[in-house]
Amino acid sequence: MSLAEYVRILGRGPGRSRSLTRGEAQESMRLILSGHAAPEAIGALLMLLRMKGETAAEIAGFADSAAAVSPALPAIDLDWPSYAAGRTRGQPWFLLSAKLVAQAGHRVLLHGWNGGDPKVRAGLADAGIGFAKSVDETAHLLDRDGIAYLPLEYLHPRLFRLLNLRDVLGLRSCINTVCRMLNPARAGASVQGVFHPSYRLLQAEAAELRGWSSLSVIKGAGGEFERNPAKELAVFGLRDGRVWDATLPALRRETLRLAEASDRSLPDLWAGASTTGFEATLVTATAALALDTLGHRDSDVLANDLWTHRRSRPAA
Structure with a gap:
């Protein structure tokens, strides 16, 4: 899927739009961080989330994908x-x-x-x-x-x-x-x-x-x-x-x-x-x-x- 598919999920309008699942959030952030998503779609996704209000599943999914491509660091407490x-x-x-x-x-x-x-x-x-x-x-x-x-x-x-x-x-x-x-x-x-x-x-x-x-x-x-x-x-x-x-x-x-x-x-x-x-x-x-x-x-x-x-x- 392209990022546009996730923008569509969020922006279909009253009664049709919904929040992203954790898996959808993971994939959308993976696309964004890969550099293959259109900047217009990135902006649309972020602002639709702001208007709707983020869910815990969305934040967890985004963080999952961001953490997956961060460098390995020494152990901390x-x-x-x-x-x-x-x-x-x-x-x-x-x-x-x-x-x-x-x-x-x-x-x-x-x-x-x-x-x-x-x-x-x-x-x-x-x-x-x-x-x-x-x-x-x-x-x-x-x-x-x-x-x-x-x-x-x-x-x-x-x-x-x-x-x-x-x-x-x-x-x-x-x-x-x-x-x-x-x-x-x-x-x-x-x-x-x-x-x-x-x-x-x-x-x-x-x-x-x-x-x-x-x-x-x-x-x-x-x-x-x-x-x-x-x-x-x-x-x-x-x-x-x-x-x-x-x-x-x-x-x-x-x-x-x-x-x-x-x-x-x-x-x-x-x-x-x-x-x-x-x-x-x-x-x-x-x-x-x-x-x-x-x-x-x-x-x-x-x-x-x-x-x-x-x-x-x-x-x-």
Whole structure:
């Protein structure tokens, strides 16, 4: 079948159109990534899906095919996608949370693209997290530091081009969600942030279809996996391969948007003495949820201990 057949399924009109099955989604993404699909058909398919609203089966099918042609990566423990645009956030404090998880002995792979916003990538060096441009560099950083950042343009150039069709179409497409669901190193656990709350359950259901074991999805700062300690938090995902959800209480009394938090730098916070300030609580609370996703009991105690002793540990 050509991609036009799948466009027809989605666009026949009221009473005749339907969602794609997982198998149809797999085949349509395979056609798109093969380079044999007409660009007009690609745009039509993506925008019809946006208008209809993606299903878990469609997202799982697209991610299946995208993952099938991604490079083989070293084994990791935690997948940490970063695909938010960043316009509503301040400092990328979550990078320090990821570093804490790595210092607990887990291998953490961050991957992503944040549009034209430089905050996350500028923050990598500040957080002491290495920037990889190949599989070999990723393996080296994981062996050396337990953590690495692999940009989407090097990880999966074809998916990167699809993601950037937003500049042509003027609208976000389901490719943003597919990137979050890629899990390129086939980790047993993943943490994800979304901007729109409705995607939390969608991604949990897609992960269940893909056979994942553990996942936590939150509405995070600017769409990243980052917990605001001043707000109650709804968490969706998987535990032991089954859809799961929980509500976590606020940890601080301040009513504070993360973009309004202090302008301290990541190195200043890491090197400072504070263990109880707003930003420190944000870092440890985010790390605790990631550690819980990895199966740690008393993850909040572990995260606080890691933070308290961080300065005695070698920098990446």
